[in-house]
Amino acid sequence: MAGTGGRPRRSGVVSSGPREEILTVAAALFAEKGFSATRMSEIAEASGLRQSSIYYWFSSKDQLLRAIMEQNRVSLSAARVLVDRAEPAAARLYVVLYHDVVQMCLAPLNFYALEQTAHEQPEEFADFGLDYAELVRLLRDVVAQGVAAGEFVDVDEEDVVRTALSLTEGTQHRFHAGRGDVADVARRADAAATMAVSSLLREPGSLPAVVAAARAGIAGFAATGP
Amino acid sequence: MAGTGGRPRRSGVVSSGPREEILTVAAALFAEKGFSATRMSEIAEASGLRQSSIYYWFSSKDQLLRAIMEQNRVSLSAARVLVDRAEPAAARLYVVLYHDVVQMCLAPLNFYALEQTAHEQPEEFADFGLDYAELVRLLRDVVAQGVAAGEFVDVDEEDVVRTALSLTEGTQHRFHAGRGDVADVARRADAAATMAVSSLLREPGSLPAVVAAARAGIAGFAATGP
Numbered sequence: 001m002a003g004t005g006g007r008p009r010r011s012g013v014v015s016s017g018p019r020e021e022i023l024t025v026a027a028a029l030f031a032e033k034g035f036s037a038t039r040m041s042e043i044a045e046a047s048g049l050r051q052s053s054i055y056y057w058f059s060s061k062d063q064l065l066r067a068i069m070e071q072n073r074v075s076l077s078a079a080r081v082l083v084d085r086a087e088p089a090a091a092r093l094y095v096v097l098y099h100d101v102v103q104m105c106l107a108p109l110n111f112y113a114l115e116q117t118a119h120e121q122p123e124e125f126a127d128f129g130l131d132y133a134e135l136v137r138l139l140r141d142v143v144a145q146g147v148a149a150g151e152f153v154d155v156d157e158e159d160v161v162r163t164a165l166s167l168t169e170g171t172q173h174r175f176h177a178g179r180g181d182v183a184d185v186a187r188r189a190d191a192a193a194t195m196a197v198s199s200l201l202r203e204p205g206s207l208p209a210v211v212a213a214a215r216a217g218i219a220g221f222a223a224t225g226p
Numbered sequence: 227m228a229g230t231g232g233r234p235r236r237s238g239v240v241s242s243g244p245r246e247e248i249l250t251v252a253a254a255l256f257a258e259k260g261f262s263a264t265r266m267s268e269i270a271e272a273s274g275l276r277q278s279s280i281y282y283w284f285s286s287k288d289q290l291l292r293a294i295m296e297q298n299r300v301s302l303s304a305a306r307v308l309v310d311r312a313e314p315a316a317a318r319l320y321v322v323l324y325h326d327v328v329q330m331c332l333a334p335l336n337f338y339a340l341e342q343t344a345h346e347q348p349e350e351f352a353d354f355g356l357d358y359a360e361l362v363r364l365l366r367d368v369v370a371q372g373v374a375a376g377e378f379v380d381v382d383e384e385d386v387v388r389t390a391l392s393l394t395e396g397t398q399h400r401f402h403a404g405r406g407d408v409a410d411v412a413r414r415a416d417a418a419a420t421m422a423v424s425s426l427l428r429e430p431g432s433l434p435a436v437v438a439a440a441r442a443g444i445a446g447f448a449a450t451g452p
Binding site for chain 2: 115153160169171187192195
């Protein structure tokens with residue numbers, strides 16, 4: 001459907017097409033030359049498209065930037081919705097981490113490159129750091145809820161969240177660096193979310209129920225099986 | 227002690243000094259210009275040292291390259307020694323992952339940059355890929371031993387090792403990217419090793435004993451506490 005194709009769905013899967021092509025090329029140029037120095041005509045040239053085609057998908061360079069950052073918000077959206085839900089913390093944590101891996105693996109750019117771009121161009125990419133800080137905060141709340149409910153062992157929430165996000169980020173890096181197969185993304189997302197969540201469970205035997213709940217879907221966020 | 231200062235010790239800690247300065251600068255130049263195109267005189271200039279000083283520490287460019295890759299072998303050395311030891315698999319796995327994080331955090335270069343350099347210069351850096359494959363193989367053996375002994379839950383060893391190394395690598399990236407404090411390295415290494423190992427334990431309550439064994443030292447590889 002024109003205009004909406006390629007929008008990240010709740011599964012985190014980004015479909016391919018001219019819109020994604022443009023986002024990939026634009027993200028790479030913003031990283032290489034800087035946001036301000038990149039012209040729409042260069043994005044068109046590098047995409048092999050006419051400038052009018054670019055404007056068909058994105059009415060401005062700012063809109064392009066917002067779309068790039070929007071691709072990076074699937075797990076944040078999940079965390080926002082799930083932080084206040086009644087389901088067990090383990091299943092909610094699993095879902096957010098799962099979507100974090102899927103989103104980053106299927107994004108055109110390695111997350112670390114996007115982060116580096118945001119670091120070097122703090123004005124344009126201010127939302128990037130805010131999004132990250134909010135994701136950390138929400139995940140900390142979910143972990144704390146799991147500890148308070150006795151689902152999780154006693155942990156330092158700060159350390160756990162930093163480590164869990166290092167895990168999802170390291171997983172996407174290995175995927176991008178190794179030109180991983182898209183068919184393998186769900187398996188990697190499951191492995192990462194499983195490692196982080198299992199490490200917290202007071203009862204390791206409860207893992208299958210956690211994964212089943214995550215796959216059945218919570219508030220519209222379903223983890224597909226590997 | 228001249229000539230040996232800065233050699234990675236078994237703790238994985240690399241002390242600083244001119245030798246490390248040279249390694250840092252050389253690694254960055256190899257990554258930027260390529261190994262063959264980098265001259266010893268450029269390494270000297272970029273280090274702010276005389277060429278004779280460079281040759282005091284490294285007799286050739288090949289020796290420099292070997293030293294850079296040697297910095298990356300602390301966890302492999304640990305894995306080689308520990309794979310055949312009688313201690314519980316959980317403690318052995320903890321020690322290797324712990325040292326993997328420490329080694330990569332304290333290395334002058336982000337591990338991913340070294341990996342990229344190895345990828346782009348396969349002839350000079352052939353050992354890099356072989357080292358990585360060997361580390362994966364040894365860790366797979368340790369995980370399989372833990373499963374066979376009933377210490378670990380049933381897992382796909384391949385997935386677990388890939389995920390655990392993504393975790394240690396993602397942890398070092400977050401450290402390098404955030405200009406982490408060296409005083410915090412042991413804490414991050416503990417958090418990463420703990421997450422990976424706890425996720426496998428059939429009895430979560432056995433973790434303190436695992437960590438205590440790792441800190442007491444196994445075959446000379448001791449994990450220092452956070």
